Amino acid sequence: MWCSYACGSSEHGISRRGFLAGAVGGALGALSLDAFNRPAFTRELAKQQKRVLMIWLHGGASQLETWDPKPGTKTGGPFQAIPTSVPGIHICELLPYTAKQMHRLAVVRGLNTAEDDHGKGAYIMHTGRRQEPAMKWPHLGSVCAKLLGDGDNPLPGYIHITPRGNGGVSSEDAAFLGPRYASVALSDGHAPANLDRPAGLTENADHQRHTFRIHADERFLRSRRTAQTEAYTQSYDQAAQLMRKHDLFDIAKEPPAVVDRYGRHDFGRHCLMARRLLEGGATFVKVAHSNYDTHHENFDFHIEQLGEFDRPFATLLDELDDRGLLSSTLVLVASEFGRTPKINRNYGRDHWSRAWSIALAGCGIKGGVVSGKTNAEGTAVTDGQVHGGHLFHTYLSALGFSSKKNFYIDQRPIPIADPKASPIKEVLA
Amino acid sequence: MTAAPAPKIDPAKMHPLKEYKHDSPLIGCRFDPSGQFVFAGAQDNNVVRWHLESGKKTLLTGHKSWVRALAFPAKERILFSADYAGRILAWLAGAEEPKPAYILDAHRGWVRALAVSPDGTTLASCGNDQLVKLWSIPDGKLIRELAGHVCHVYNVVFHPDGKHLISADLKGIVKVWDLAKGEAERELDAKILHKYDPSFQADIGGVRGMACNADGSLLACAGITNVSNAFAGVGNPLVVLFDWASGKQKHLLQPKVKFQGTAWGVIFHPDGFLVSVGGGNGGMLWFWKADDNKDFFSLKLPNNARDLALHPDGRRLAVPFFDGSVRTYSMEAPAAKSFGRHQGNSVAV
Numbered sequence: 001m002w003c004s005y006a007c008g009s010s011e012h013g014i015s016r017r018g019f020l021a022g023a024v025g026g027a028l029g030a031l032s033l034d035a036f037n038r039p040a041f042t043r044e045l046a047k048q049q050k051r052v053l054m055i056w057l058h059g060g061a062s063q064l065e066t067w068d069p070k071p072g073t074k075t076g077g078p079f080q081a082i083p084t085s086v087p088g089i090h091i092c093e094l095l096p097y098t099a100k101q102m103h104r105l106a107v108v109r110g111l112n113t114a115e116d117d118h119g120k121g122a123y124i125m126h127t128g129r130r131q132e133p134a135m136k137w138p139h140l141g142s143v144c145a146k147l148l149g150d151g152d153n154p155l156p157g158y159i160h161i162t163p164r165g166n167g168g169v170s171s172e173d174a175a176f177l178g179p180r181y182a183s184v185a186l187s188d189g190h191a192p193a194n195l196d197r198p199a200g201l202t203e204n205a206d207h208q209r210h211t212f213r214i215h216a217d218e219r220f221l222r223s224r225r226t227a228q229t230e231a232y233t234q235s236y237d238q239a240a241q242l243m244r245k246h247d248l249f250d251i252a253k254e255p256p257a258v259v260d261r262y263g264r265h266d267f268g269r270h271c272l273m274a275r276r277l278l279e280g281g282a283t284f285v286k287v288a289h290s291n292y293d294t295h296h297e298n299f300d301f302h303i304e305q306l307g308e309f310d311r312p313f314a315t316l317l318d319e320l321d322d323r324g325l326l327s328s329t330l331v332l333v334a335s336e337f338g339r340t341p342k343i344n345r346n347y348g349r350d351h352w353s354r355a356w357s358i359a360l361a362g363c364g365i366k367g368g369v370v371s372g373k374t375n376a377e378g379t380a381v382t383d384g385q386v387h388g389g390h391l392f393h394t395y396l397s398a399l400g401f402s403s404k405k406n407f408y409i410d411q412r413p414i415p416i417a418d419p420k421a422s423p424i425k426e427v428l429a
Numbered sequence: 430m431t432a433a434p435a436p437k438i439d440p441a442k443m444h445p446l447k448e449y450k451h452d453s454p455l456i457g458c459r460f461d462p463s464g465q466f467v468f469a470g471a472q473d474n475n476v477v478r479w480h481l482e483s484g485k486k487t488l489l490t491g492h493k494s495w496v497r498a499l500a501f502p503a504k505e506r507i508l509f510s511a512d513y514a515g516r517i518l519a520w521l522a523g524a525e526e527p528k529p530a531y532i533l534d535a536h537r538g539w540v541r542a543l544a545v546s547p548d549g550t551t552l553a554s555c556g557n558d559q560l561v562k563l564w565s566i567p568d569g570k571l572i573r574e575l576a577g578h579v580c581h582v583y584n585v586v587f588h589p590d591g592k593h594l595i596s597a598d599l600k601g602i603v604k605v606w607d608l609a610k611g612e613a614e615r616e617l618d619a620k621i622l623h624k625y626d627p628s629f630q631a632d633i634g635g636v637r638g639m640a641c642n643a644d645g646s647l648l649a650c651a652g653i654t655n656v657s658n659a660f661a662g663v664g665n666p667l668v669v670l671f672d673w674a675s676g677k678q679k680h681l682l683q684p685k686v687k688f689q690g691t692a693w694g695v696i697f698h699p700d701g702f703l704v705s706v707g708g709g710n711g712g713m714l715w716f717w718k719a720d721d722n723k724d725f726f727s728l729k730l731p732n733n734a735r736d737l738a739l740h741p742d743g744r745r746l747a748v749p750f751f752d753g754s755v756r757t758y759s760m761e762a763p764a765a766k767s768f769g770r771h772q773g774n775s776v777a778v
Contacts, residue, residue, distance in 0.1 A: 059629075059660070072474065074453070078495040078513035078539070163630060266630070291629040296662030299513075303538075303557065303581075304631050343454070343472070345733040345751040346662050346690075346709060 050363055050399050051278050052144050053320075054286040055313060055333045057305075058163075059293030060121070062339035062349055064378055065092050065302040067107045067357035075341035075377040078299055086368040094306040097314035103368045104317055104326070106360045106427035108391070110372020110384035113337060116351040118293070121336030126173075128392025128417055140395060142174035142181040143416065144284040147401060149181070153281055154241035155248075156184035160286045161270045164188055176409050183286070188266065189273040191249030195242065210240070248280040249273070258319075262312045271312040275319050278329060292335060295348040317361060330398050331361040334391075341378040355381045358391070364398030364429050371426040389421030397423040436761040438700055438744055440716040440726045446745065446757040449479040449486070455749035457497040457736045461506050461522050464741040467757065468508060468522070469749045470496030476510045476520075478527070479755065491518050491529045497736070498542045502549035502566065509552055511540035517554055519569065531569040535562060542584045542639075547591045555582035561596045561606070575606055577613050583635040588673070589645035597636035597650055599623060603671075617676050619669045622652035626659035633659035638668075638694035638705065638737070646673050647719060649682075651692035651705050666692035666707040670719060680722045684715050694737035706748055708733035714748070714758070731756070 062077075069092040070076035081090035084102030091099055091107075098105075115121045120131055127137035138146075145157025158173065160183045167187035174181040186192065197206055213236065247253055251272050262268035267289045274285045289309055294301040313333070320326040338356025339349035355374045361367065372384030396403035396417055403423060406413035453473035460467050468489075469477045476489035476496055494513035501508055501522070507530070508522040517533040517540060538557030545552055551572065552564040561575040561582055580599045587594055593614070594606040603617035623634035638651035648671040656664035668682035682703065690709015697703055702725075707713045712730030714737075717723070733751040740747070746758045 074473070078472075080493065080514060164627075291631065291660065293629070293660045295660055297633065297659075300633075301629075301631050301660065345454075348660075348662070 049150070049281070050148050050328050050330070051282060051325075052140070052148070052284045052330045052332070052395070052399070053274055053278060053316070053362070054141070054284070055309075055331070056286055056288040057292050057309070057333065057335040058288050059291040059335070060118070060337045060339055060351060061292040061305075061335045062294070062298060062302055063109070063356040064339070064341065064349075065094055065299070065306065067091055067359055068109045068374055068378060069093075070341075070376065070378045073377050075343065075379070077343060089368070089370055092306075094302060095310050097311045101314050101317050101361070104321070104361045105367060106365050107357055107370045108360065108372055108386065108424060108427060109357045109370055109374055110381045110386050111338075111353075111356050111358060111391075112381050112385050113353040113356075113388050115353050116337060118336050118351075121351075121353060124388035125334050125336055125391070128389050128421070130388075136172065136175040138175040138177045138181065139173040139183065140392065141183055141284040141286055142177050143396075144399070145174075145181040146177050147396075148399065149283045150281075153283065154239070154245060155277065155280065155282045157181050158183040158284045158286070159277060159282055160185045160288065161189050161273055162187055162288050163266055163270070163290045167193070176407070176414070186249070186273070189249075189251075189270045191246060192242075195246045195249070197243065210236070245280060248276050251276065261315045263308065265308055267308045268312040271316045275316055278320070278325060279323060292339075294339065295344070295350055296346040298339065298343070298349040299347060320362070326362045328363050330363040330365065330395060332395065333359045355379060360394070360398070360427055362398075364400065366427055366429045369427055371424050384424075384426070386424055387421065389418030390424050392417045393421050393423040394427060397428055435744075438698070438760045439762065440702065440704070440760050442762040443714070443726070443728050443758055443760055444763045446759050447481070447484070449477075449484060449755040449757075451475075451477050451486070451753045451755075453753055454751045455735060455753060455755060456495060457499050458747050458749040458755055459499040459501060459508075459738045460740045460745075460747060461508065462501050462504055462741055463506060463523070466522065467738070467747045467755055468499055468510075469755050470499055470510060470512075471753075474512065476508070476518075477755075478522070481757070487526065489518075489520055489527050491532070492516065494539075498540055498554070500543035500545050500552070502545045503547070505549060507566070509543050509545070511535065511543050511554060513539040515540060515556065515558075517543065517552070517564070519566075533564060533569055535564075536560065539581070541582060544586045544594075546587045547589055551587075553585045553587065553594055553596075555585040555596050557581045559598075561585055561594065563594075563608075573611050575611065575613070577604060578602065580632070581635070583637060584639040584650075586639050586641055586648075588641055589643060595639065595641070595648060597639055599632055599635040601634065601636060601650075601652075603636065603648075603650060605676075615676055617648070617671050618678070619650045619652075619671075621654050621669060621681070622650060622667060624654075624656045624659070624664075626656060629659045631659055633664070637691055640696050640703075641673070642697040642701075642719075643699060647671065647679070647697070648673055649695045649697065649703055649705075651695035653691040662691070662709055663689060664691070666690055666705065666709075666713075666715075668692055668695050668703065668705050668717070670703070680717075680719070682715075682717045682722050682724070684713065684727060685723045686727065688713050690733075693735050696737055696739050698739065699743050704737060704739070704746065706730075706734045706737040708735055708751070712748070712750065714746070728758075 069081040080093045082093045084099040086102040126139040129137045141158035149157040165187045171179040171182040173183040262272040337353040340352040393403040403417040453471045455469040457470040474492045478487040492512040498511040506522040508520040511517045515536040517535045518529040520527040536556035540556045555561045563572040584597045597603040601620035601623040607614045636650045650669045653664040654667040670680040672679045692705045695705040712734035714728040715724040716726040738747045
């Protein structure tokens with residue numbers, strides 16, 4: 001299913017012009033929500049803005065080296081399990097800082113997504129659904145941008161901080177929700193291109209240009225006022241606001257001690273950027289950490305990658321809490337799948353989706369709990385088995401929405417989450 | 430009547446001798462100085478001892494994680510074994526049921542390698558805490574910490590002169606330490622054994638095997654190079670041969686026939702040639718002369734090999750494998766009569 005109002009361009013570069021196009025396109029939509037109509041949504045926002053932070057461990061982090069260690073078993077690998085801030089809950093020794101955050105975390109150990117392909121696994125974990133030939137489902141980020149987003153927010157609703165790449169907008173992520181809710185990638189955490197006023201344009205000239213455009217718009221609107229023209233005008237205002245927020249993208253504004261706490265490596269910088277964006281009003285921020293696809297030397301690579309992940313992640317939770325944001329920010333740490341309990345001949349672990357784990361924290365999440373259980377060698381879920389659909393319901397429920405509601409597209413109801421699944425109650429506050 | 434001269438060592442006559450089985454993958458091995466036993470470190474946290482002749486298997490239990498590093502003083506049957514939980518255990522290797530004589534909480538994180546000084550008094554260890562440590566063998570007391578590496582230290586050996594220690598890390602930095610001063614004296618460059626893979630944003634490589642020749646004129650560092658895909662282990666084994674005096678690379682020793690994987694161990698044979706073992710896409714043994722960068726002989730192994738040890742008689746090699754076996758190989762022409770099947774846990778192969 002395609003968005004009936006999309007601009008159709010999926011490859012435009014990230015820029016002010018890109019935002020403008022997205023904003024105009026989004027405003028042209030015929031989409032409506034039964035449960036999330038604008039006035040009700042605005043009232044809810046007035047009470048408390050909610051937001052989401054997704055940490056994406058790209059390539060498939062090992063559950064045995066993170067949330068579900070099995071030391072001393074044939075599949076356990078060389079690492080030990082360490083106690084956490086919650087008595088009785090142990091996680092892998094590679095996460096000592098995260099272990100001190102366990103009272104804020106809920107670990108889901110009963111995940112069986114039954115999909116060992118990177119792309120298909122990522123799709124499940126982002127949409128809560130399996131890929132279907134006739135239907136494209138929106139990413140959680142796009143759904144949250146739609147449900148939680150503020151029309152006056154100059155920041156993109158779904159921001160994706162990537163370790164590298166060219167940045168840009170991915171309209172496909174929004175599926176039928178339309179490009180307004182597409183993910184906007186910030187490559188290596190850099191600000192969108194063309195965010196600053198061009199060097200050759202003085203502030204005065206820019207102001208005069210803006211004033212002239214307003215006059216022209218007003219004249220045009222007197223005879224041809226439509227939703228489209230209003231959106232067009234509004235998008236310029238949003239762009240101007242975004243330009244005024246350009247400091248959000250500059251972590252040099254942070255005290256050096258804070259930068260040090262996050263770590264002066266890419267993932268540390270990106271986590272700090274995520275905190276700045278969330279604090280600055282962003283709705284959904286995804287931070288990708290690469291890479292965990294450890295078919296070879298799984299243990300050495302997990303030492304290195306989790307050594308980068310652990311402290312910035314823990315720092316981020318601390319700082320969100322210190323700022324009073326954690327209770328209104330849903331945090332999730334996920335991958336496309338886990339890794340095989342069996343250790344291969346090259347000290348590697350391969351793709352494994354039958355029994356793996358993710359972690360949650362923050363808004364609507366009960367801290368210090370573990371949901372689901374795997375057997376002694378981690379080869380199968382023995383209790384509390386869930387799949388991607390359950391996770392999607394859980395995210396929505398944690399954010400305070402009924403996950404059984406529908407989107408409506410041209411009067412056709414589309415369940416927001418897989419109707420065959422339900423929230424994981426044990427992890428909900 | 431005079432004894433018949435011992436057969437000439439000839440790697441080209443290499444053939445398998447025996448197979449000693451364990452039920453967990455093996456990652457390191459050493460012969461004891463008496464030559465009666467072979468010891469292997471396993472992924473089930475055990476050290477396994479086999480009597481070479483009878484094949485009798487004994488488990489040395491006490492480690493808390495995988496054991497790769499094993500070392501003996503040249504003339505004593507004290508085994509030092511180290512695990513990935515940071516501990517070093519000292520054992521009376523010949524005891525009927527060996528128990529740890531002492532346990533050292535040696536490093537934070539993995540202990541990667543051990544070495545014993547030529548005079549048998551000092552044990553060196555290195556690990557993921559970026560440190561090299563020196564221990565008094567008689568009492569297990571820490572003598573000195575050598576700091577200076579900025580990443581995981583993968584290997585350590587004593588130079589035969591007894592005055593220098595050599596350590597090497599993930600990034601191929603080889604440090605030569607003056608033991609009297611406790612200071613790094615110089616660095617050798619084995620960076621060809623490391624790569625930061627920008628696609629996966631991770632480091633791969635490291636000095637996985639290291640050895641000096643008997644007179645100390647050469648140093649060999651083994652690992653992986655030409656890595657095109659870190660997470661699939663796509664690269665080729667390499668031994669970097671250094672001239673000790675100048676510290677310069679003398680040769681880059683590569684397999685004549687391309688092999689995908691890592692050189693996990695390297696030794697100098699007293700006759701002057703080098704032997705390295707590889708694991709990755711199968712297992713291989715390679716033999717080089719010190720003045721030729723292409724191997725003069727190689728042997729395909731039946732499984733992924735993880736380490737390499739030379740028997741004190743200089744005629745046999747032991748290789749630990751992913752399939753849980755230690756296999757021994759002879760570098761002499763095979764005897765006319767084949768070996769029979771042994772009781773216990775070893776079989777002729």
